[in-house]
Amino acid sequence: MKVGIADTTFARIDMGRIAIDELRKLSGLKYERYTVPGIKDLPVAAKKLLDSGCDIVITLGWVGRTQKDLVSYLAMSVGLITVQILTGKHVIDVTVHEDEADDEKKLLEVAENRIREHVRNAVDLLLNPKRLQKLAGTGQRQGYPDVGPILK
Amino acid sequence: MKVGIADTTFARIDMGRIAIDELRKLSGLKYERYTVPGIKDLPVAAKKLLDSGCDIVITLGWVGRTQKDLVSYLAMSVGLITVQILTGKHVIDVTVHEDEADDEKKLLEVAENRIREHVRNAVDLLLNPKRLQKLAGTGQRQGYPDVGPILK
Amino acid sequence: MKVGIADTTFARIDMGRIAIDELRKLSGLKYERYTVPGIKDLPVAAKKLLDSGCDIVITLGWVGRTQKDLVSYLAMSVGLITVQILTGKHVIDVTVHEDEADDEKKLLEVAENRIREHVRNAVDLLLNPKRLQKLAGTGQRQGYPDVGPILK
Amino acid sequence: MKVGIADTTFARIDMGRIAIDELRKLSGLKYERYTVPGIKDLPVAAKKLLDSGCDIVITLGWVGRTQKDLVSYLAMSVGLITVQILTGKHVIDVTVHEDEADDEKKLLEVAENRIREHVRNAVDLLLNPKRLQKLAGTGQRQGYPDVGPILK
Amino acid sequence: MKVGIADTTFARIDMGRIAIDELRKLSGLKYERYTVPGIKDLPVAAKKLLDSGCDIVITLGWVGRTQKDLVSYLAMSVGLITVQILTGKHVIDVTVHEDEADDEKKLLEVAENRIREHVRNAVDLLLNPKRLQKLAGTGQRQGYPDVGPILK
Numbered sequence: 001m002k003v004g005i006a007d008t009t010f011a012r013i014d015m016g017r018i019a020i021d022e023l024r025k026l027s028g029l030k031y032e033r034y035t036v037p038g039i040k041d042l043p044v045a046a047k048k049l050l051d052s053g054c055d056i057v058i059t060l061g062w063v064g065r066t067q068k069d070l071v072s073y074l075a076m077s078v079g080l081i082t083v084q085i086l087t088g089k090h091v092i093d094v095t096v097h098e099d100e101a102d103d104e105k106k107l108l109e110v111a112e113n114r115i116r117e118h119v120r121n122a123v124d125l126l127l128n129p130k131r132l133q134k135l136a137g138t139g140q141r142q143g144y145p146d147v148g149p150i151l152k
Numbered sequence: 153m154k155v156g157i158a159d160t161t162f163a164r165i166d167m168g169r170i171a172i173d174e175l176r177k178l179s180g181l182k183y184e185r186y187t188v189p190g191i192k193d194l195p196v197a198a199k200k201l202l203d204s205g206c207d208i209v210i211t212l213g214w215v216g217r218t219q220k221d222l223v224s225y226l227a228m229s230v231g232l233i234t235v236q237i238l239t240g241k242h243v244i245d246v247t248v249h250e251d252e253a254d255d256e257k258k259l260l261e262v263a264e265n266r267i268r269e270h271v272r273n274a275v276d277l278l279l280n281p282k283r284l285q286k287l288a289g290t291g292q293r294q295g296y297p298d299v300g301p302i303l304k
Numbered sequence: 305m306k307v308g309i310a311d312t313t314f315a316r317i318d319m320g321r322i323a324i325d326e327l328r329k330l331s332g333l334k335y336e337r338y339t340v341p342g343i344k345d346l347p348v349a350a351k352k353l354l355d356s357g358c359d360i361v362i363t364l365g366w367v368g369r370t371q372k373d374l375v376s377y378l379a380m381s382v383g384l385i386t387v388q389i390l391t392g393k394h395v396i397d398v399t400v401h402e403d404e405a406d407d408e409k410k411l412l413e414v415a416e417n418r419i420r421e422h423v424r425n426a427v428d429l430l431l432n433p434k435r436l437q438k439l440a441g442t443g444q445r446q447g448y449p450d451v452g453p454i455l456k
Numbered sequence: 457m458k459v460g461i462a463d464t465t466f467a468r469i470d471m472g473r474i475a476i477d478e479l480r481k482l483s484g485l486k487y488e489r490y491t492v493p494g495i496k497d498l499p500v501a502a503k504k505l506l507d508s509g510c511d512i513v514i515t516l517g518w519v520g521r522t523q524k525d526l527v528s529y530l531a532m533s534v535g536l537i538t539v540q541i542l543t544g545k546h547v548i549d550v551t552v553h554e555d556e557a558d559d560e561k562k563l564l565e566v567a568e569n570r571i572r573e574h575v576r577n578a579v580d581l582l583l584n585p586k587r588l589q590k591l592a593g594t595g596q597r598q599g600y601p602d603v604g605p606i607l608k
Numbered sequence: 609m610k611v612g613i614a615d616t617t618f619a620r621i622d623m624g625r626i627a628i629d630e631l632r633k634l635s636g637l638k639y640e641r642y643t644v645p646g647i648k649d650l651p652v653a654a655k656k657l658l659d660s661g662c663d664i665v666i667t668l669g670w671v672g673r674t675q676k677d678l679v680s681y682l683a684m685s686v687g688l689i690t691v692q693i694l695t696g697k698h699v700i701d702v703t704v705h706e707d708e709a710d711d712e713k714k715l716l717e718v719a720e721n722r723i724r725e726h727v728r729n730a731v732d733l734l735l736n737p738k739r740l741q742k743l744a745g746t747g748q749r750q751g752y753p754d755v756g757p758i759l760k
Contacts, residue, residue: 008745009729009745009746010748010749011745011747012746012755012756012758013757013758014744015745016741017745034741035743035744036698037700037726037750040689043689044689044696044698051696067678070219070220070223071681071682074227075682075689077192077223079686080192081192081196081228081234082689082690084199085199085231090188090196092189107758121161125188133168136161136163136166136167136168137165137166138161139162139163140161148164149164149165149166150164150256222371222372222375226375226379229376229379230379230383232344233344233347233379233383236348237347237351237383237386237390240348240351241348242340242345242348243348244341244345273341281339284313285338287313287339288312288315289312289313289316289321291314299316301317302412304412374523374527377527381527382534385496385500385532385534385538388500388503388535389503389542392507393500394492394497394500396493397496401524425465425493436491436493437490437491440470440471441463441464441467441468441469441470441473442465444465444493446493451468452468453468453470454560454563456564526675526676526679533648533680533683534686534687537683538687540655541652541687544655544659545652548649549648574645581644585642588617588643588644588645591617592617592622592643593619593620593622593623593624594617594622596618596645605621606620606621606715
């Protein structure tokens with residue numbers, strides 16, 4: 001089995017490197033990395049990785065602060081979902097929005113944590129889907145602390 | 153016949169468990185459950201459940217409070233509708249938006265009620281579509297009290 | 305020839321009944337009715353009606369007042385257009401937005417008038433497309449009085 | 457070769473008539489006209505015209521002033537682009553938004569000019585694509601005066 | 609190998625000429641140019657260029673200042689991503705938004721720089737994908753100075 005990792009030159013953090021690092025910690029899965037310019041290039045990158053034999057893809061996007069960036073994020077999201085529907089395979093989208101934090105250090109922390117947690121999700125979807133089922137409804141968050149379930 | 157149930161680890165309530173509980177109360181239908189990280193993973197989850205033999209799928213999504221979350225909700229909705237068009241089968245989408253209530257207890261109540269009512273809708277679509285036709289235009293709501301028809 | 309009529313239990317008016325009443329007044333066309341819970345279920349309902357032999361479908365949607373409802377309306381609209389493109393057949397969408405009138409009586413009036421006028425449109429598309437061509441550019445409205453053409 | 461012309465009864469100007477008039481002035485091309493109720497019916501109208509042998513289609517839409525109308529315009533636009541991608545043929549979309557002018561006389565002028573200029577574009581795409589290439593980057597506008605290129 | 613270049617008559621700069629100039633500086637790749645009226649015509653232009661043998665396409669769009677223009681940009685973006693998913697080939701979208709600068713001279717500068725940098729990206733995707741991988745996460749921008757990576 002092989003994991004595709006698609007990242008961008010637009011991002012301000014080497015998101016692909018972090019994803020690969022986490023993937024190696026968690027599993028012996030092979031991977032294929034593909035870097036594109038920006039988020040609107042990620043859907044076809046995911047499609048190409050799936051076509052070249054990947055069983056799942058992790059896309060790593062970095063989104064700017066403007067309304068135009070949010071519109072591009074919407075187009076990317078619709079595209080990534082279309083790729084999944086057409087191939088029947090998961091594409092786990094890890095998106096960091098630049099306006100999530102005012103502070104670069106905080107943004108770095110959010111991004112790294114989000115990437116590592118979503119790599120774990122991708123590995124579980126491939127190898128251990130029962131772990132995700134155990135976590136159903138428990139308020140898992142990626143990038144921030146889990147919020148936990150609402151208790152009766 | 154088999155019902156697919158797709159839920160998320162992002163949700164703060166075990167929505168899948170409630171759906172299964174209601175399904176058992178209403179019918180002897182078999183089910184298959186599939187848990188994914190978040191709402192943008194639900195369209196492919198629905199597609200996979202339909203491909204593995206489900207006759208209908210219930211997706212259980214939990215949406216955050218920000219404009220980004222609403223954009224993700226739109227992408228998910230377009231994707232779920234695409235899955236249905238391509239397969240010719242229903243995917244009943246149960247979405248809870250975190251900003252529907254300020255109070256966790258109220259949110260829990262809305263969510264549980266919405267899930268149970270939509271499971272009923274899904275069962276009726278499969279087994280008893282005439283019941284839905286009798287309720288046409290009667291202002292049914294899921295999660296809140298029915299508003300009822302406008303009377304002449 | 306057969307007309308599909310898809311309506312919802314969410315609506316506060318029995319839109320399907322009005323559509324069938326108007327269809328009978330205007331033509332001897334057969335019809336098939338299919339009721340679903342809400343507007344996001346209408347695209348697959350239309351697809352199923354076309355697959356079961358309908359030559360045209362009229363969808364009858366009722367949309368709430370919130371921004372989330374408008375987002376759902378967008379997803380539904382994209383879906384209904386996709387169904388039409390894939391099948392090459394018309395789906396006439398009759399949508400009533402709850403915020404079109406503050407007054408229930410007025411809303412009822414708008415809805416009934418809109419349904420009846422769109423049933424006429426659907427019948428003409430099937431049986432008498434030249435009538436629509438004669439009305440081209442004449443400012444026809446459904447639910448409100450026609451605004452008429454702009455005169456030189 | 458044949459040009460499809462799709463227009464609506466919603467429009468307040470006989471857009472189809474103007475388009476046909478311009479087409480006759482510019483070329484001896486055959487045409488087929490198809491009138492539908494409103495803008496959300498235009499994508500399937502374009503698809504049907506292409507399926508019946510048209511080499512290009514001109515759609516003529518008239519959009520109301522509300523946010524709901526803008527949402528419908530988005531759904532129509534996505535649909536028209538999908539039709540083009542699936543068929544590999546151009547659909548030239550001529551849209552007039554009612555809020556482009558407060559004054560009916562001005563709106564009529566904008567609409568007529570926009571239609572005539574886009575008919576010219578459609579004819580050029582079919583018969584004389586080199587003319588468009590000569591105009592590349594020259595700030596052409598349809599409905600308003602050309603703004604011209606930015607000069608160094 | 610061949611590069612498709614699609615541009616518009618709406619743009620106020622001869623974006624196609626700049627792209628071709630840069631392509632010649634960087635490579636001996638053949639190209640095919642196709643000019644269309646506006647941005648909503650770019651997705652089918654890209655599809656036609658890919659169908660006629662191009663291995664990658666660069667689309668060059670110019671977007672006006674209004675909310676309607678942003679909606680059209682969204683429709684175009686969804687369409688360009690769909691073309692890529694269906695063909696498995698990249699379409700590098702170079703968009704200039706008129707409201708990015710108040711000053712025409714600045715806008716010209718942003719546009720020219722953005723085009724040249726994205727032509728470089730397209731050439732690298734075809735001939736030298738490893739260069740992009742080396743730049744992953746380094747905050748590359750097109751049209752503005754690179755922002756660089758966030759350093760720990």
